[in-house]
Amino acid sequence: NEIKIFCPATIANLNCGFDVLGLCLEGIGDEMIIRKATEKGLRITKITGADLPLDVEKNVAGVAALAIVNAINPDCGFEIEIHKKIKAGSGIGSSSASAAGVVFGINELLGKPFTRHELVDFAMKGEALASGCEHADNVAPCVLGGFTLVRGYNPLDVIKIQSPSELYAVVLHPQIEVKTSDSRAVLPNTVALKDAITQWGNLGGFIAGLYTGNYSLLGRSLQDVVIEPYRQKLIPGFENVKNAALDAGALGSGISGAGPSIFALCKGQDKAEKVAYAMSSSYLEVGIAFDMH
Numbered sequence: 657n658e659i660k661i662f663c664p665a666t667i668a669n670l671n672c673g674f675d676v677l678g679l680c681l682e683g684i685g686d687e688m689i690i691r692k693a694t695e696k697g698l699r700i701t702k703i704t705g706a707d708l709p710l711d712v713e714k715n716v717a718g719v720a721a722l723a724i725v726n727a728i729n730p731d732c733g734f735e736i737e738i739h740k741k742i743k744a745g746s747g748i749g750s751s752s753a754s755a756a757g758v759v760f761g762i763n764e765l766l767g768k769p770f771t772r773h774e775l776v777d778f779a780m781k782g783e784a785l786a787s788g789c790e791h792a793d794n795v796a797p798c799v800l801g802g803f804t805l806v807r808g809y810n811p812l813d814v815i816k817i818q819s820p821s822e823l824y825a826v827v828l829h830p831q832i833e834v835k836t837s838d839s840r841a842v843l844p845n846t847v848a849l850k851d852a853i854t855q856w857g858n859l860g861g862f863i864a865g866l867y868t869g870n871y872s873l874l875g876r877s878l879q880d881v882v883i884e885p886y887r888q889k890l891i892p893g894f895e896n897v898k899n900a901a902l903d904a905g906a907l908g909s910g911i912s913g914a915g916p917s918i919f920a921l922c923k924g925q926d927k928a929e930k931v932a933y934a935m936s937s938s939y940l941e942v943g944i945a946f947d948m949h
């Protein structure tokens with residue numbers, strides 16, 4: 657009647673897949689405890705690690721929980737405890753972790769009436785409260801694990817993507833908050849055809865690289881000519897850290913989700929450690945505190 661859940665952080669976009677690609681991380685995530693209650697309805701009983709509303713309808717986890725509970729109208733209620741470790745506005749899927757965690761937990765306590773793919777849809781409702789629009793590129797990998805591709809939104813069509821075993825992600829999180837809504841507001845509404853061609857070539861190349869374990873193809877495909885030029889201005893020191901990651905041998909580097917976190921993908925743990933060192937050394941010069949994951 658009680659479940660404790662690890663709700664992983666995620667990296668969305670991965671340069672070439674704005675709003676469609678995402679990756680689940682192992683090393684960082686929130687914790688959530690959900691209990692069945694005899695009294696119907698939802699109650700958020702405790703939140704640690706962040707200053708978030710206990711009011712169900714104003715809380716990302718609350719809204720996602722309402723979506724799944726309203727779909728099934730169970731004969732019981734739920735109490736939710738949220739222990740945040742992922743900072744809000746960090747660019748590694750803080751709100752998604754809450755949304756995905758709660759729907760996963762409730763589904764388990766109800767005897768799994770929904771498939772994992774169906775859970776993504778409910779979680780997206782919570783995520784929408786945080787970002788102002790429904791996108792699934794963080795919640796999908798959080799629920800399904802590994803890499804995921806949102807093939808389409810209408811109807812939601814999420815595909816879990818195979819990936820090679822030696823791929824490591826490094827994340828540098830500058831301690832500034834960038835709201836997803838602000839980070840979306842700087843983007844243009846149209847994309848030049850030549851940039852679209854570059855971007856979908858890279859997205860196809862990236863997916864092919866994941867399936868074939870071709871690390872050099874993954875590296876070549878980790879480019880972003882559509883979003884990064886606009887968003888990098890919101891992240892002090894971005895270009896230096898990215899170059900430091902590439903010089904240290906990362907396959908590619910870019911903005912994690914809506915930022916300000918900066919990610920790098922690497923082949924092998926040794927390389928990832930070298931890249932993490934190079935990125936953090938380069939960021940020391942910026943003078944803003946940061947975390948490494």
Ligand code: HSE
Nearest residue numbers: 668675793836913914
């Ligand atoms: N794809 C989204 C964005 C992820 O980049 O705006 C942020 O939650």
